[in-house]
Amino acid sequence: MLAFTLRRLAVAIPTLLAIATASFFLMRAAPGGPFDTEADLDPEVLENLYRAYGLDQPLLEQYRIYLANVLQGDFGPSLVYEDFNVTELIAIGLPVSARLGVTAMLVALLLGATCGIVAALRHNRLFDHATMTMAMTGIAIPSFVTAPILALFFGLYLKLLPVAGWNDGAAANMVLPVIALALPQLAIIARLMRGGMLEVLRANFVRTARAKGLPERQVVINHVLQSAAVPLVGYLGPALAGIMTGSLVIELIFDLPGVGRYFIQGALNRDYPLVMGIVIVYGTLIILLNLMSDLAYAALDPRVRRTYR
Amino acid sequence: MNAGGLLRSRTLRRAAGGELSGSLWRQAGRRFRRNRAAMVSIGVLLAIALASVLIPAFWPHAVEEASWENILLPPSLENWHWFGTDANGRDQFVRVFYGGRISLTIGLMTTLVALGIGVGYGAVAGFTGGRTDGFMMRIVDILYSLPLLFFIIILVTVFGRNIFLIFVAIGAVEWLTLSRIVRGQTLSVKAKEYVESAVAIGLSKPAILRRYIIPNVVGPVVVYVTLLIPTNILIESYLSFIGLGVQEPLTSWGLLISQAVGQLDTAPWLILFPATLLAITMFCFNFIGDGLRDALDPSHR
Numbered sequence: 001m002l003a004f005t006l007r008r009l010a011v012a013i014p015t016l017l018a019i020a021t022a023s024f025f026l027m028r029a030a031p032g033g034p035f036d037t038e039a040d041l042d043p044e045v046l047e048n049l050y051r052a053y054g055l056d057q058p059l060l061e062q063y064r065i066y067l068a069n070v071l072q073g074d075f076g077p078s079l080v081y082e083d084f085n086v087t088e089l090i091a092i093g094l095p096v097s098a099r100l101g102v103t104a105m106l107v108a109l110l111l112g113a114t115c116g117i118v119a120a121l122r123h124n125r126l127f128d129h130a131t132m133t134m135a136m137t138g139i140a141i142p143s144f145v146t147a148p149i150l151a152l153f154f155g156l157y158l159k160l161l162p163v164a165g166w167n168d169g170a171a172a173n174m175v176l177p178v179i180a181l182a183l184p185q186l187a188i189i190a191r192l193m194r195g196g197m198l199e200v201l202r203a204n205f206v207r208t209a210r211a212k213g214l215p216e217r218q219v220v221i222n223h224v225l226q227s228a229a230v231p232l233v234g235y236l237g238p239a240l241a242g243i244m245t246g247s248l249v250i251e252l253i254f255d256l257p258g259v260g261r262y263f264i265q266g267a268l269n270r271d272y273p274l275v276m277g278i279v280i281v282y283g284t285l286i287i288l289l290n291l292m293s294d295l296a297y298a299a300l301d302p303r304v305r306r307t308y309r
Numbered sequence: 310m311n312a313g314g315l316l317r318s319r320t321l322r323r324a325a326g327g328e329l330s331g332s333l334w335r336q337a338g339r340r341f342r343r344n345r346a347a348m349v350s351i352g353v354l355l356a357i358a359l360a361s362v363l364i365p366a367f368w369p370h371a372v373e374e375a376s377w378e379n380i381l382l383p384p385s386l387e388n389w390h391w392f393g394t395d396a397n398g399r400d401q402f403v404r405v406f407y408g409g410r411i412s413l414t415i416g417l418m419t420t421l422v423a424l425g426i427g428v429g430y431g432a433v434a435g436f437t438g439g440r441t442d443g444f445m446m447r448i449v450d451i452l453y454s455l456p457l458l459f460f461i462i463i464l465v466t467v468f469g470r471n472i473f474l475i476f477v478a479i480g481a482v483e484w485l486t487l488s489r490i491v492r493g494q495t496l497s498v499k500a501k502e503y504v505e506s507a508v509a510i511g512l513s514k515p516a517i518l519r520r521y522i523i524p525n526v527v528g529p530v531v532v533y534v535t536l537l538i539p540t541n542i543l544i545e546s547y548l549s550f551i552g553l554g555v556q557e558p559l560t561s562w563g564l565l566i567s568q569a570v571g572q573l574d575t576a577p578w579l580i581l582f583p584a585t586l587l588a589i590t591m592f593c594f595n596f597i598g599d600g601l602r603d604a605l606d607p608s609h610r
Contacts, residue, residue: 018452137588
């Protein structure tokens with residue numbers, strides 16, 4: 001296990017380097033520069049600007065400096081939000097996005113797993129069919145459709161919840177974004193959990209447990225759930241990545257001050273350092289979460305552990 | 310096609326009560342045709358595709374025909390505004406199907422790009438094997454852990470929001486799983502005894518490829534591709550929604566939804582039609598994909 005962890009961490013380094021390199025050179029390959037304005041700037045001013053941002057250096061030298069700065073947690077100045085540097089913006093946005101994402105993840109996990117378990121136990125009965133139809137719908141309808149409809153219905157018509165805004169993370173402001181963000185993942189998790197349960201319910205060791213005369217409740221809780229949850233653990237990494245990217249759109253719709261809003265504003269306004277910084281931070285997070293999910297997966301399933309050696 | 314040889318024995322066939330007659334492909338086809346959800350989905354998808362081609366061509370209102378007297382009309386049978394009109398007085402019915410043209414085209418084209426790269430890459434890695442394979446798959450591993458949607462966004466931002474770039478950007482990041490499938494299948498088929506015996510009797514490499522490898526790879530690839538199309542349609546609508554996808558005067562379901570969101574309180578019907586069509590399309594592709602998987606790999610059920 002230790003060897004596996006170390007090896008994975010060793011792969012994570014070139015991966016991060018690839019993220020940083022790709023985003024750096026992609027941005028530089030872009031036609032036009034960050035200081036292109038309607039009115040042409042005086043060449044001298046432009047030259048000073050370039051010098052101030054280190055853009056007068058050769059490209060490879062700029063790349064080296066950028067990497068060195070990133071390693072020290074400095075992603076450079078933001079070009080859109082002029083009084084902030086990228087690190088500050090991420091520090092402002094990340095707690096909001098993280099709070100939203102973690103809550104959505106918990107909701108998706110708890111509700112999704114419960115629905116999946118109950119559906120499997122009522123296999124081919126009404127609850128099963130209803131849940132799976134809902135899950136299909138949850139996957140088919142994207143969150144940028146559910147979110148505005150939720151806002152319209154609960155916010156504007158029923159006036160139960162705020163239509164948008166963050167309000168320092170007040171519970172009422174979190175409800176709708178969390179639902180919209182959690183729904184697609186909830187649906188996928190319910191399907192995964194149901195599939196895992198159905199497979200395990202047919203397994204020989206479950207039949208043995210039943211043959212021993214254990215009550216069904218005990219069979220399910222002690223024997224089935226543990227093995228059935230394994231595929232779910234393997235999915236946690238991708239699920240979190242899905243929630244993080246989904247949160248871009250949700251933050252935009254509900255006007256939440258998270259990283260997603262900065263990212264989209266940055267992308268639309270060609271704020272290269274901001275976009276690169278967010279990609280690197282999110283890339284790191286996704287890699288680490290994937291690693292954790294894989295480790296937990298291996299800890300639960302000896303067969304997986306063997307392939308990891 | 311050859312794998313069906315085993316089942317040619319008459320007794321076996323009779324024992325299976327006809328279920329196993331014909332080649333494996335024929336059996337798969339029969340299983341698939343018996344899947345009602347998948348068959349209905351194919352019909353619905355064809356209808357949507359046909360409507361997307363025909364309606365913008367023959368509808369009394371043109372796609373870009375704006376009219377200041379007819380802003381935000383609710384749906385009605387009068388004057389051919391069946392789905393109402395948008396904030397510029399343009400007919401939503403014709404726009405929804407025109408958007409369908411673009412959404413479906415993007416779904417298909419991006420998947421083709423991904424298919425080309427993924428199958429080529431995976432086949433080379435799997436067929437060559439050894440160190441080349443190890444190196445190529447390490448690259449895939451690294452790309453896998455990148456936040457891909459972010460990269461699509463960067464690609465689209467950097468290189469402009471041209472529709473062809475959207476094809477390439479989505480296709481260029483969605484080929485990874487395909488290459489893994491193709492490589493895995495190729496490797497496992499290559500190690501089978503029947504390929505060994507084919508090599509022993511002196512069959513040429515292209516012949517082995519054509520006769521054993523390709524038929525074994527096609528199944529999983531077809532299943533994955535039917536599931537990739539809706540994923541890519543969704544990615545495109547996501548991009549369009551945040552303003553980085555298709556640009557006016559073109560439109561897509563994502564863009565229509567995004568514009569409808571701005572009018573949600575005054576004209577809630579505008580979101581209804583593009584969102585419903587998008588959801589139906591997602592449903593259909595998913596049902597077809599599931600049906601194909603069940604048909605091609607009965608052990609999976």
